Amino acid sequence: MSFEGGCRCGAVRYELAVDDLPLTYACHCVDCQTWSGSAFALHAIVAEDALTISDSAHAFRLPEGQEVMSSDHIGCAACLTRIANRNPALPSLLVLRVGTLDRSSEVAPAMHIWIRQKQPWLTIGNDTPSFEVSPTPQEFAAALAG
């Protein structure tokens, strides 16, 4: 099975070859707020092999700077939608921006991270695992496994 998605203008499309919609987490850190222009970002970690992005995609590297780790991103150069990025700590995996999925309305976060920095008006239900900052990889896997 596969799921499709793409950027706002349609120039970049992708196919995600997985059996189910990916498990998603919300990151409330200030960097994600700035980068998304919103209150939090919705991410899913997917196998690099499972994601096929059209050749029209633009790759860019965020250079290392003050309080910034260098990282690689894939998106659309025309509308500036960011679709996925590589995390050096997660080899062979990509972090997908879940809002770019065509079926994003069917995805709800299974976990919230960096709630220390979340917007004060946003209330998270007690039934969803939440972490003050980043969970350990073990906590992360356990929370996503549900």
Ligand SMILES: [Zn+2]
């Ligand atoms: Zn675009």
Ligand SMILES: [Zn+2]
């Ligand atoms: Zn974040």
